[in-house]
Amino acid sequence: MAVKKVFLGEEFMPKQWYNLNADFPSPMPPPLHPGTGKPPTPEDFAPIFPMNLVEQEMTPQRWVDIPQEVLEIYKIWRPSPLYRATGLEKALDYPGQIYFKNEGVSPAGSHKPNTAVAQAYYNKEFGVKNICTETGAGQWGSALAFACQQFGLGCKVYMVKVSYNQKPYRRLMMQTWGASCVASPTDTTEAGRKILAKDPDSPGSLGIAISEAIEEAVQRDDTRYSLGSVLNHVMLHQTVIGQEAKKQMEIMGAYPDVVIGCAGGGSNFAGLAFPFLADKIAGKQIHVVAAEPTSCPTLTRGPYGYDFGDTNQTTPLLPMHTLGHDFVPAPIHAGGLRYHGMAPMVSHAVNIGLIEPRAYDQIATFKAGLMFARYEGFIPAPETNHAIASVIEVAKQAKEEGKAKTILFNWSGHGLVDLAAYDAYLSGKLTRYELPEEEIVRALKALEGMPKIG
Amino acid sequence: MAVKKVFLGEEFMPKQWYNLNADFPSPMPPPLHPGTGKPPTPEDFAPIFPMNLVEQEMTPQRWVDIPQEVLEIYKIWRPSPLYRATGLEKALDYPGQIYFKNEGVSPAGSHKPNTAVAQAYYNKEFGVKNICTETGAGQWGSALAFACQQFGLGCKVYMVKVSYNQKPYRRLMMQTWGASCVASPTDTTEAGRKILAKDPDSPGSLGIAISEAIEEAVQRDDTRYSLGSVLNHVMLHQTVIGQEAKKQMEIMGAYPDVVIGCAGGGSNFAGLAFPFLADKIAGKQIHVVAAEPTSCPTLTRGPYGYDFGDTNQTTPLLPMHTLGHDFVPAPIHAGGLRYHGMAPMVSHAVNIGLIEPRAYDQIATFKAGLMFARYEGFIPAPETNHAIASVIEVAKQAKEEGKAKTILFNWSGHGLVDLAAYDAYLSGKLTRYELPEEEIVRALKALEGMPKIG
Numbered sequence: 001m002a003v004k005k006v007f008l009g010e011e012f013m014p015k016q017w018y019n020l021n022a023d024f025p026s027p028m029p030p031p032l033h034p035g036t037g038k039p040p041t042p043e044d045f046a047p048i049f050p051m052n053l054v055e056q057e058m059t060p061q062r063w064v065d066i067p068q069e070v071l072e073i074y075k076i077w078r079p080s081p082l083y084r085a086t087g088l089e090k091a092l093d094y095p096g097q098i099y100f101k102n103e104g105v106s107p108a109g110s111h112k113p114n115t116a117v118a119q120a121y122y123n124k125e126f127g128v129k130n131i132c133t134e135t136g137a138g139q140w141g142s143a144l145a146f147a148c149q150q151f152g153l154g155c156k157v158y159m160v161k162v163s164y165n166q167k168p169y170r171r172l173m174m175q176t177w178g179a180s181c182v183a184s185p186t187d188t189t190e191a192g193r194k195i196l197a198k199d200p201d202s203p204g205s206l207g208i209a210i211s212e213a214i215e216e217a218v219q220r221d222d223t224r225y226s227l228g229s230v231l232n233h234v235m236l237h238q239t240v241i242g243q244e245a246k247k248q249m250e251i252m253g254a255y256p257d258v259v260i261g262c263a264g265g266g267s268n269f270a271g272l273a274f275p276f277l278a279d280k281i282a283g284k285q286i287h288v289v290a291a292e293p294t295s296c297p298t299l300t301r302g303p304y305g306y307d308f309g310d311t312n313q314t315t316p317l318l319p320m321h322t323l324g325h326d327f328v329p330a331p332i333h334a335g336g337l338r339y340h341g342m343a344p345m346v347s348h349a350v351n352i353g354l355i356e357p358r359a360y361d362q363i364a365t366f367k368a369g370l371m372f373a374r375y376e377g378f379i380p381a382p383e384t385n386h387a388i389a390s391v392i393e394v395a396k397q398a399k400e401e402g403k404a405k406t407i408l409f410n411w412s413g414h415g416l417v418d419l420a421a422y423d424a425y426l427s428g429k430l431t432r433y434e435l436p437e438e439e440i441v442r443a444l445k446a447l448e449g450m451p452k453i454g
Numbered sequence: 455m456a457v458k459k460v461f462l463g464e465e466f467m468p469k470q471w472y473n474l475n476a477d478f479p480s481p482m483p484p485p486l487h488p489g490t491g492k493p494p495t496p497e498d499f500a501p502i503f504p505m506n507l508v509e510q511e512m513t514p515q516r517w518v519d520i521p522q523e524v525l526e527i528y529k530i531w532r533p534s535p536l537y538r539a540t541g542l543e544k545a546l547d548y549p550g551q552i553y554f555k556n557e558g559v560s561p562a563g564s565h566k567p568n569t570a571v572a573q574a575y576y577n578k579e580f581g582v583k584n585i586c587t588e589t590g591a592g593q594w595g596s597a598l599a600f601a602c603q604q605f606g607l608g609c610k611v612y613m614v615k616v617s618y619n620q621k622p623y624r625r626l627m628m629q630t631w632g633a634s635c636v637a638s639p640t641d642t643t644e645a646g647r648k649i650l651a652k653d654p655d656s657p658g659s660l661g662i663a664i665s666e667a668i669e670e671a672v673q674r675d676d677t678r679y680s681l682g683s684v685l686n687h688v689m690l691h692q693t694v695i696g697q698e699a700k701k702q703m704e705i706m707g708a709y710p711d712v713v714i715g716c717a718g719g720g721s722n723f724a725g726l727a728f729p730f731l732a733d734k735i736a737g738k739q740i741h742v743v744a745a746e747p748t749s750c751p752t753l754t755r756g757p758y759g760y761d762f763g764d765t766n767q768t769t770p771l772l773p774m775h776t777l778g779h780d781f782v783p784a785p786i787h788a789g790g791l792r793y794h795g796m797a798p799m800v801s802h803a804v805n806i807g808l809i810e811p812r813a814y815d816q817i818a819t820f821k822a823g824l825m826f827a828r829y830e831g832f833i834p835a836p837e838t839n840h841a842i843a844s845v846i847e848v849a850k851q852a853k854e855e856g857k858a859k860t861i862l863f864n865w866s867g868h869g870l871v872d873l874a875a876y877d878a879y880l881s882g883k884l885t886r887y888e889l890p891e892e893e894i895v896r897a898l899k900a901l902e903g904m905p906k907i908g
Contacts, residue, residue, distance in 0.1 A: 004529035007461035075458035076831045105559065107831035109870065149828050169623075172873035175880055176827050373630050374603050377530045377561035416563065416870050419626035426629055 004086060005102075006248040008079035014243040015066055017236045020274040020345060022062035023281050028348040029319040029453050032306060037451055040316045047218045048225045050126030053119065056233040064236060066118075067125075073117045073150050077106040078240065082248035083411075087375035094395045096404035097254060100411040101245045101272060104378065108173065110413030111268040112143030112228055115237035119226050120147035129222035130154035134184065134209030137163055137335030138170025139381075139413065140228035145179035154223075155179035158186070158212045161204035163335070169417040184209040191215050191312070205328075206339075207311025214314055229265025230309060230318070230343045238271025241410060246275055249408065256286060256408035258394050262386035263290040263299065263357070264336045266343030268412040274345075277354055290346065290357045291390035293365070295330040295433030298323055298342045299350050299357030301440055305447040307341060319453050320347040323439065324446035330433040332362045333421035334382040360389040361432050366425035368392050369415070381413040382421050458540060459556075460702040462533035468697040469520055471690045474728040474799060476516035477735050482802040483773040483907050486760060491905055494770045501672045502679045504580030507573065510687040518690060520572075521579075527571045527604050531560040532694065536702035537865075541829035548849045550858035551708060554865040555699045555726060558832065562627065564867030565722040566597030566682055569691035573680050574601035583676040584608035588638065588663030591617055591789030592624025593835075593867065594682035599633035608677075609633035612640070612666045615658035617789070623871035638663040645669050645766070659782075660793075661765025668768055683719025684763060684772070684797045692725025699862060700729055710740060710862035712848050716840035717744040717753065717811070718790045720797030722866040728799075730862075731808055744800065744811045745844035747819075749784040749887030752777055752796045753804050753811030755894055759901040761795060773907050774801040777893065778900035784887040786816045787875035788836040814843040815886050820879035822846050823869070835867040836875050 021028060030039040045054045056064060066074075085098040103111035123131055131148055134157070135141030141157035148155035157174055164171055164183040174181040184204045185192035191211035195202050202208075217225035228234065249255055259276045261269030273288050280286045292299055298321045307322040309315035320341045323329075327340035342350075349355045362382070369385030371392070372378075380388060387409045398405040415422065424430050475482060484493040499508045510518065520528075539552040557565035577585055585602055588611070589595030595611035602609035611628055618625055618637035628635040638658045639646035645665040649656050656662075671679035681688065703709055713730045715723030727742050734740045746753055752775045761776040763769035774795045777783075781794035796804075803809045816836070823839030825846070826832075834842060841863045852859040869876065878884050 003464060004526075005464070007463075007535075009461075010457060010459070072458075081461075107833070146831060150831070168877070169870070169873050172877050173833065173870075176824065176833055176873065176876045178828060370630065374632060377600060377604070379561070379627065379630055416623070416627075417873075419623050419630065419871075422630045423622070423626050 002086065003084065003252065005081045005083045006251050007081050008244060008247060010075050012247060013071060013074060013079055014240050016063040017066060018239040018243060018275050018278065019059065019062055019064060019236055020277060021232065022060060023278050024348065025281060026352060028344060031319065031344070032317040032451055034313070034317050048214060050123050050128055050224050052122045052126055053233055056236065057231055067121055070118050070121050074240070079244045080105050082245055084252065085376055088372060091371060091375040092392065092395050094399055096395065096398060097406045098391060098395065099249065099252070099254065099256070099408045101241055102411045103241060103268065104411060104414035108139070108143040108146050109416065110139050110143065110381065111238060111241060111271055112140050113146055114240055114271065115228065115234045115267065116143040116147035117150065118237040120144070120151045120153055123224055124151045124153055128153070128224045130156060130220070131226045132156045132213040132217045132223055133226045133228070134158045134206060134213045136160050136206050136338065137167055138174070139336055141181065142170045142173040143228065144226060145174040145177040148179060149177045156216065157181045158184040158209040160184055160206060160209050161202070184212050186212060189215045205311065210310045211312045211314065229267040230341065232345060234267050235270040235274065235343055235345050238267050239274050241271035242273060242275030245272060245408060254406050257405040258287045258289065258407045260289045260291060260387050260390050260394065260407065260409040262337065262383050262412060263292050263342065263346060264383060265339050266346035268410050270343060270346055272410040273355070277349060280354060288355045289390055289394065290350070290355050291386040292357060292359050293332055293334060293337050293386060294359045294361045295332050295435060296323065296338055297359045297435055298340065300359045301435065303444055303447055304347060304351055305453055306450040307447060309341060317450060318344050320344050321350065322443065324443040326446060327443065332433060333418065333424065334362065334386065336383040337386065358390055360386050361434070363425070363430050363432055365389045366422065366430060370422065370425070379415045380411060381415040382418050384412045387412070456540065457538065457706065459535045459537045460705050461535050462698060462701060464529050466701060467525060467528060467533055468694050470517040471520060472693040472697060472729050472732065473513065473516055473518060473690055474731060475686065476514060477732050478802065479735060480806060482798060485773065485798070486771040486905055488767070488771050502668060504577050504582055504678055506576045506580055507687055510690065511685055521575055524572050524575050528694070533698045534559050536699055536706070538706065539830055542826060545825060545829040546846065546849050548853055550849065550852060551860045552845060552849065553703065553706070553708065553862045555695055556865045557695060557722065558865060558868035562593070562597040562600050563870065564593050564597065564835065565692060565695060565725055566594050567600055568694055568725065569682065569688045569721065570597040570601035571604065572691040574598070574605045574607055577678055578605045578607055582607070582678045584610065584674070585680045586610045586612070586667040586671045586677055587680045587682070588612045588660060588667045590614050590660050590792065591621055592628070593790055595635065596624045596627040597682065598680060599628040599631040602633065603631040610670065611635045612638040612663040614638055614660060614663050615656070638666050640666060643669045659765065664764045665766045665768065683721040684795065686799060688721050689724040689728065689797055689799050692721050693728050695725035695864060696727060696729030699726060703862065708860050711859040712741045712743065712861045714743045714745060714841050714844050714848065714861065714863040716791065716837050716866060717746050717796065717800060718837060719793050720800035722864050724797060724800055726864040727809070731803060734808060742809045743844055743848065744804070744809050745840040746811060746813050747786055747788060747791050747840060748813040748815045749786050749889060750777065750792055751813045751889055752794065754813045755889065757898055757901055758801060758805055759907055760904040761901060763795060771904065772798050774798050775804065776897065778897040780900060781897065786887060787872065787878065788816065788840065790837040791840065812844055814840050815888070817879070817884050817886055819843045820876065820884060824876065824879070833869045834865060835869040836872050838866045841866070
């Protein structure tokens with residue numbers, strides 16, 4: 001009887017996070033303060049983040065100890081299982097092996113709690129009482145709500161109003177975990193009131209919600225802001241995924257030729273890929289693919305430059321592949337991939353040739369996700385479907401070339417509260433989105449006044 | 455670091471199902487043919503079920519081999535993890551230990567695939583091409599859709615129309631797994647047309663949906679009907695739960711003083727409890743509790759007698775605790791517990807004193823479920839909340855008596871697509887339901903014309 005999956009005992013949970021910044025062959029460019037044009041000091045971040053997380057954001061250390069309190073919460077769902085996708089292999093008549101790391105087993109249903117729990121812990125340690133954040137479709141907001149509940153912290157989530165109304169399930173998850181979730185724009189912040197004065201019926205946007213969350217965090221002494229992707233410390237926390245996967249692949253007697261993840265802000269991708277990139281930098285032959293949507297092709301078509309992390313230009317300038325901070329992505333169903341920028345660490349890794357980015361149209365991704373659901377059972381999140389589309393593409397290419405490559409990908413989350421998107425696909429209502437060339441011209445123009453990299 | 459959960463390797467999956475019928479101290483009364491008043495012959499079932507399942511329904515064997523093909527599909531999510539509810543213990547300041555078996559890890563999110571996969575396999579083996587079934591809230595329909603997809607069988611689910619319209623998520627799961635899901639009553643069956651002629655806007659009922667599914671199964675040579683609970687073979691298939699739990703408790707160095715499950719038709723309860731009842735019959739001291747809703751108190755208040763399994767009187771007469779086949783349960787959120795009868799095996803075990811039934815109001819159950827979600831992370835299904843309410847009650851009693859009892863319960867499924875019910879609870883919109891005494895009088899009257907047990 002062939003083995004389908006590998007669990008690890010809790011005693012094998014990684015005790016440290018891995019920091020790829022310690023191993024990059026050439027160092028990543030620093031962020032810049034938009035006022036001074038120089039790298040920001042830790043104090044610049046103090047009103048927004050607790051200092052222990054700011055230190056982690058800037059650390060050059062290769063390994064960072066995971067606090068015991070974080071490990072205790074991780075044990076609710078970690079180590080997550082590694083699966084052999086035998087059903088998919090059979091359906092594709094693939095001569096090689098396909099593995100996936102199932103991050104959908106967390107209470108919130110995705111990889112997001114890996115960093116949410118860590119961030120809640122460090123905020124609590126620093127004496128913070130409440131955390132504010134924004135959320136689009138709700139994956140991040142629900143993960144942070146769960147994490148704050150575990151540490152007895154207050155949690156307030158500014159959820160983009162159109163999602164708040166149309167996608168009630170993740171909002172209900174947040175409330176079930178005791179968080180307060182409000183429809184952004186609200187009339188309780190300056191930023192929100194400004195928008196409502198212009199347009200009382202504003203559907204909201206991620207940019208507005210970020211501004212509201214940061215405004216509340218800055219104004220209250222006992223409150224800080226939290227971000228679910230993009231930043232270095234978020235990438236760091238996610239590396240438990242790849243570290244576990246390495247051990248599990250070893251138990252399976254395998255090592256990947258190809259490592260694949262979907263990429264929006266970059267964190268689930270980094271979580272699986274970075275520990276393998278360490279091997280690649282050390283000389284191993286691994287093909288690492290980041291799968292993104294054609295509607296928001298940050299890595300495949302966005303220029304590499306300094307840009308703001310948010311629409312309202314409140315963050316430091318980050319060195320990243322970006323479609324411009326004023327970019328408005330198409331309303332695709334993979335809400336987690338609708339971000340104008342990409343984590344600086346992932347962007348740098350692409351820029352120095354460690355990662356190959358590929359873009360997929362949402363119709364192709366749902367076709368892939370449906371195939372997965374039917375042959376493997378579990379229904380993937382719309383974001384995860386991008387990774388699956390890439391896996392199928394890579395497997396077909398390998399088969400044509402007569403190669404039995406071992407493929408490993410990150411199954412970043414389940415799609416049980418995204419089923420309306422599958423309905424849209426099955427009933428032929430999904431739209432194809434290809435970003436028009438003028439959007440790239442606009443992005444380049446938006447970066448013109450910014451400092452240049454290198 | 456205390457251990458939070460135990461996984462078992464796939465090599466430790468049970469290779470046989472356990473049949474409690476072989477060990478009952480006094481035999482269970484047989485079902486009766488309503489026409490002859492005698493036990494039905496296998497042939498009586500032939501138009502409805504494949505003969506291999508009919509044989510399993512009637513087998514006196516203690517152990518039944520699980521086919522290799524079924525084990526292969528079980529491996530997608532089995533063995534399921536056993537958890538120590540450390541968060542709940544702490545919240546209750548409980549001196550003993552609380553464990554739960556997490557059946558929410560299956561692709562459909564509940565214990566239902568344990569029998570769905572087995573039934574799909576036996577139908578396929580028998581040459582059946584399509585399976586028809588009914589579903590209320592959709593737990594069963596989605597599990598069978600998943601199972602049929604795995605074996606390449608067609609699957610048609612008659613879903614009660616009011617649920618079809620109000621609860622789209624499980625319907626969408628069925629469609630994602632390739633099943634056809636229709637709103638019952640339909641105009642494609644005699645039974646459906648009869649209802650629609652009287653009331654074109656009929657919201658449907660489980661009784662009508664069963665009639666439609668059986669009608670289609672009987673009329674088509676290549677089609678059979680499938681039931682997700684109540685019957686002996688369904689109880690049998692679920693016993694993988696309790697067998698795994700025994701091994702996992704042993705690894706934890708523990709054995710339960712109390713075993714608890716929620717009970718609607720009885721299958722998840724039986725799945726956990728029956729392997730422990732074998733120990734109880736052999737002399738072990740175990741307190742076994744079945745938790746049901748006060749709105750549908752089949753075991754605590756329903757008389758024990760022969761009754762039909764369905765509203766339209768098409769099934770054999772089953773010896774069971776029942777509120778009468780014409781009982782219309784209140785619209786509580788635990789759809790899986792709204793059934794007028796109870797599995798004959800569970801009913802018999804209650805009748806001979808092996809099980810203590812207890813009833814809980816839905817408001818108490820959601821209070822318990824919310825506490826669980828906040829201290830353990832995972833959000834339970836409304837059905838599962840009944841077991842949790844019972845666990846909390848038993849733990850509090852034990853604590854008061856100064857006893858550190860070890861409690862084990864079945865976490866039968868997650869509530870991610872039932873979040874609207876949590877919303878209703880949190881916003882104070884849930885209603886308390888206590889069954890009025892006249893309903894028991896009505897149930898007794900309904901049984902008056904039936905054969906008597908014993």
